[in-house]
Amino acid sequence: MPEFQTSPGMRDVLAPESTRWRRFVQVFADVVEAAGYEQIIPPLLEDIGVFSRVGEATDVVSKEMYDFVDKGERHVALRPEQTASVCRAFVQHRPTLPWKAWYTGPNFRYEKPQRGRYRQFDQVGIEVLGVTDPGLDVEIIALGWRFFAALGLRQVTLRINSLGEPADRQRFTDALRDHFTTHLDELSPESRVTLERNPLRVLDSKRPEDAPVISAAPRIDDFYSDTAATHFEAVRSGLTSLGIPFVRDEKLVRGLDYYRFTTFEYAGGTLDSAQNALGGGGRYDGLVEDLGGPSTPGIGFALGLDRTLLACDDEGVFGAPARRLDAFVVDTTGGEQAIVVTDTLRRAGLSADRAYEGRSMKSQMKAADRSGAEVAIIIGPDELASESVVLRDLRGGADQVTVSRHDLVDRVRTIASTRSKDHS
Numbered sequence: 187m188p189e190f191q192t193s194p195g196m197r198d199v200l201a202p203e204s205t206r207w208r209r210f211v212q213v214f215a216d217v218v219e220a221a222g223y224e225q226i227i228p229p230l231l232e233d234i235g236v237f238s239r240v241g242e243a244t245d246v247v248s249k250e251m252y253d254f255v256d257k258g259e260r261h262v263a264l265r266p267e268q269t270a271s272v273c274r275a276f277v278q279h280r281p282t283l284p285w286k287a288w289y290t291g292p293n294f295r296y297e298k299p300q301r302g303r304y305r306q307f308d309q310v311g312i313e314v315l316g317v318t319d320p321g322l323d324v325e326i327i328a329l330g331w332r333f334f335a336a337l338g339l340r341q342v343t344l345r346i347n348s349l350g351e352p353a354d355r356q357r358f359t360d361a362l363r364d365h366f367t368t369h370l371d372e373l374s375p376e377s378r379v380t381l382e383r384n385p386l387r388v389l390d391s392k393r394p395e396d397a398p399v400i401s402a403a404p405r406i407d408d409f410y411s412d413t414a415a416t417h418f419e420a421v422r423s424g425l426t427s428l429g430i431p432f433v434r435d436e437k438l439v440r441g442l443d444y445y446r447f448t449t450f451e452y453a454g455g456t457l458d459s460a461q462n463a464l465g466g467g468g469r470y471d472g473l474v475e476d477l478g479g480p481s482t483p484g485i486g487f488a489l490g491l492d493r494t495l496l497a498c499d500d501e502g503v504f505g506a507p508a509r510r511l512d513a514f515v516v517d518t519t520g521g522e523q524a525i526v527v528t529d530t531l532r533r534a535g536l537s538a539d540r541a542y543e544g545r546s547m548k549s550q551m552k553a554a555d556r557s558g559a560e561v562a563i564i565i566g567p568d569e570l571a572s573e574s575v576v577l578r579d580l581r582g583g584a585d586q587v588t589v590s591r592h593d594l595v596d597r598v599r600t601i602a603s604t605r606s607k608d609h610s
């Protein structure tokens with residue numbers, strides 16, 4: 187056992203998985219940038235106040251935050267999510283509205299690690315500030331849906347709900363508190379604790395003993411104002427127009443306190459149910475104000491990169507790419523030629539690698555085979571003398587030809603472009 191290893195819930199991501207991560211983010215960027223979103227890169231660390239406004243009553247903030255006092259006596263926290271950071275950035279910089287931003291990067295929550303749940307996990311997400319139009323809710327939910335489709339995922343379920351306007355949500359919360367308090371004896375000890383902090387979250391309980399009390403609880407539908415009911419109806423009708431299937435889930439309350447109106451979640455078909463939320467989001471009209479800005483509507487979602495890739499594995503889609511190189515240079519004349527030829531190829535926009543330490547021809551050829559290159563470029567004393575190289579096909583068979591150094595770049599380029607067409 188090495189003396190140092192990653193902390194629990196934290197992982198190294200090595201190739202080819204790291205290449206897959208980068209592609210994942212690229213596919214996401216392509217989908218959302220085509221819809222007018224621009225990237226924001228907020229810092230990993232913020233004043234703790236930015237996150238405590240997200241909701242003191244949530245586990246994410248009250249139990250799971252990595253916070254500490256820095257050398258300047260500032261109480262700071264590693265971000266547990268990025269919606270609050272985006273709103274803080276809006277208040278700080280006041281970009282023109284509507285502001286459509288996307289982001290990616292790690293977040294930190296001190297949770298109990300297990301498959302699909304880590305202490306450092308990555309998300310991709312979007313947020314829009316300054317728009318109340320339910321058409322935007324539809325756009326946002328659809329972009330997440332289209333992104334999963336672009337990855338090739340088929341078993342995704344979309345669940346949607348509305349928590350109504352703040353006053354509706356408040357009246358509903360009060361009614362739930364009354365109901366659950368009346369039936370306190372029938373609730374699990376865990377739900378009794380949850381009830382004290384946030385009656386809405388009791389609806390989330392999956393414990394069988396809570397089920398009868400929950401199913402007899404007041405229903406959010408009876409608390410909507412006209413505005414909230416109309417908004418929700420417009421969202422449902424928009425999704426139907428786009429042919430995006432969804433399930434209405436009136437118990438979908440989400441784990442953060444800032445939500446108003448629309449909430450939604452994408453669930454994967456194959457992960458354990460506790461970890462099957464691939465992503466989620468909703469409206470948070472009010473959060474910008476809580477962070478000291480003007481009253482500004484907001485909506486967005488975040489998708490868990492780690493969990494979505496697990497779902498891809500389970501469905502056998504969006505696999506890790508095989509290693510690919512155009513050429514691998516084998517030089518048995520001392521290594522100087524390898525330096526020059528790899529540099530020439532790379533400057534011509536081709537990918538090339540080589541062996542080091544002046545190893546034997548046999549061991550360099552082994553390295554060439556392992557490299558994933560299309561061709562080996564072999565330079566021995568004869569080739570050095572005649573200013574040529576031997577090109578050996580590493581994929582199709584053992585064909586080899588001698589070509590002049592002068593023609594090398596063109597020959598490799600031709601092979602590389604024919605092959606990349608074959609791969610696509």
Ligand code: HAM
Binds near residue numbers: 487
């Ligand atoms: P969230 O539901 O807390 O929402 O997280 C979104 C997604 O991040 C989850 O569905 C899950 O895939 C992933 N995730 C969360 N915690 C972990 C973990 N410990 N390990 C692995 N993956 C995890 C938010 O973060 C909100 N900021 C979403 C949002 C954006 N709402 C409005 N705008």
